[in-house]
Amino acid sequence: MRHLMNPMDFSVEELDRLFDLAADIEKNPEKYAHKCTGKKLATCFYEPSTRTRLSFETAMLNLGGSVIGFSDAGSSSASKGESVSDTIRVISCFADICAMRHPKEGAPMVAASHSTIPVINAGDGGHQHPTQTLTDLLTIRSLKGRLDNFTIGICGDLKFGRTVHSLVNALSRYSGIRFVFISPEELRIPGYLREKLWDNALTFEEVIRLEDVMGKLDLLYMTRVQRERFFNEEDYVRLKDFYILNKDKMALAKPDCLILHPLPRVNEISVEVDKDPRAVYFKQVQYGVYVRMALILTLLDLA
Amino acid sequence: MLNVGKIEEGFVLDHIPAGKSMSIYYHLGLDKLDCTVAIIKNAKSNVMGKKDIIKVECDINTLDMDVLAVIDHTITVNVIKDAVIVEKKQLTLPLEITGIMKCHNPRCITSIEQELPHIFYLADADRELYRCRYCDEKNTERF
Structure with a gap:
């Protein structure tokens, strides 16, 4: 039995198979419409997350399965003081697979070690969010046709953004990737990630102005500055609107430069950019459903 | 003497x-x-x-x-x-060690579930760096 805790849990070859399956699901959804008939997904969400939870639930419903679960800790037995390990033992009796989100880092790993059903980490605090990374990789592979040999700009909160750290780690396994990190001084990538890139002799540069590098990017991954990651409200207010991608900046980009964003977007991408065919962040949401469908099938050995 | x-x-x-x-x-x-x-x-x-x-x-x-x-x-x-x-x-650094170091990350699951064993894995042998198995926070305890 396998779980998914970290995007690096799967080898590059396993990811290729997963993405091939997701691509086939996209082309032939009817072929998969009853693959999970009689199977149940439990969504155990200890903190609110409409988008990820609904994406998981849609994925299971698209496969013909059903869904049980809770969407905040208050409506679960956690409010009575039940431990994660006890909860998952109970859930294991009800469902065939579980997607868990928890504000504490490592909670899904604790669940996995006591579970008799596959557990998917659907986000644990600021730590990991592997299905977002799988979504990002599938979007790039589907729309660019490859996962190697491109220049990707990653812009915004590179210090606290877990999606950024996971994406950088995941892309580091492919050849010919050049990273351009665009952030204010205070939100640069953490030291350990920089050291890892140095150790693996990967090409990267760090800049402050988005305009200076826009023209050389094949992909631009925008991120939101998250209020909940700051202890100091003043810092958040100062940095939240540091980058705003608008029409003028898009005019500097290559004609085939794709714009991605894990969403929700606040101010960092102006709504006028939404009409640009290079803005693919809403398509990304659709790929999130395909990749979660492929993941559920893979972990349930139904692929 | x-x-x-x-x-x-x-x-x-x-x-x-x-x-x-x-x-x-x-x-x-x-x-x-x-x-x-x-x-x-x-x-x-x-x-x-x-x-x-x-x-x-x-x-x-x-x-x-x-x-x-x-x-x-x-x-x-x-x-x-x-x-x-x-x-x-000869002493060699163990790949995983339980119960010696404590994770001090307030966002780690070990901060609320007291009965969990504190497990660290060897992340970088050259730097003798251990990280928490749950949250990947690096160990800062010195002996």
Whole structure:
């Protein structure tokens, strides 16, 4: 039995198979419409997350399965003081697979070690969010046709953004990737990630102005500055609107430069950019459903 | 010059950095043993200037090598039988260690589920860096 805790849990070859399956699901959804008939997904969400939870639930419903679960800790037995390990033992009796989100880092790993059903980490605090990374990789592979040999700009909160750290780690396994990190001084990538890139002799540069590098990017991954990651409200207010991608900046980009964003977007991408065919962040949401469908099938050995 | 006699059977931990012996004594659980334990502090050393030494007269298997390696893998472990050194054990950093270090990350699941064992894995042997198995926070505890 396998779980998914970290995007690096799967080898590059396993990811290729997963993405091939997701691509086939996209082309032939009817072929998969009853693959999970009689199977149940439990969504155990200890903190609110409409988008990820609904994406998981849609994925299971698209496969013909059903869904049980809770969407905040208050409506679960956690409010009575039940431990994660006890909860998952109970859930294991009800469902065939579980997607868990928890504000504490490592909670899904604790669940996995006591579970008799596959557990998917659907986000644990600021730590990991592997299905977002799988979504990002599938979007790039589907729309660019490859996962190697491109220049990707990653812009915004590179210090606290877990999606950024996971994406950088995941892309580091492919050849010919050049990273351009665009952030204010205070939100640069953490030291350990920089050291890892140095150790693996990967090409990267760090800049402050988005305009200076826009023209050389094949992909631009925008991120939101998250209020909940700051202890100091003043810092958040100062940095939240540091980058705003608008029409003028898009005019500097290559004609085939794709714009991605894990969403929700606040101010960092102006709504006028939404009409640009290079803005693919809403398509990304659709790929999130395909990749979660492929993941559920893979972990349930139904692929 | 203070003299501590030879032991017949047991082990001698040599080349302990001066001042570290009491920490090792407690972390290895030597305080719970019923056998003879000698702690020598600030002994003269040609290489180190000053060093600590611990002599324990009991079965070598009571020694948790992993714990000792995490505390300081440069310590020399001499195994004694019939009052002579029969083996010098090399300490290697364990790939995973439980219950020695504590994760201090307030966002880690171990901060709210008290019964969970604190497990760390070796993330970088060159830098002797351990990270929490749950949250990947690096260990900052020194022994």
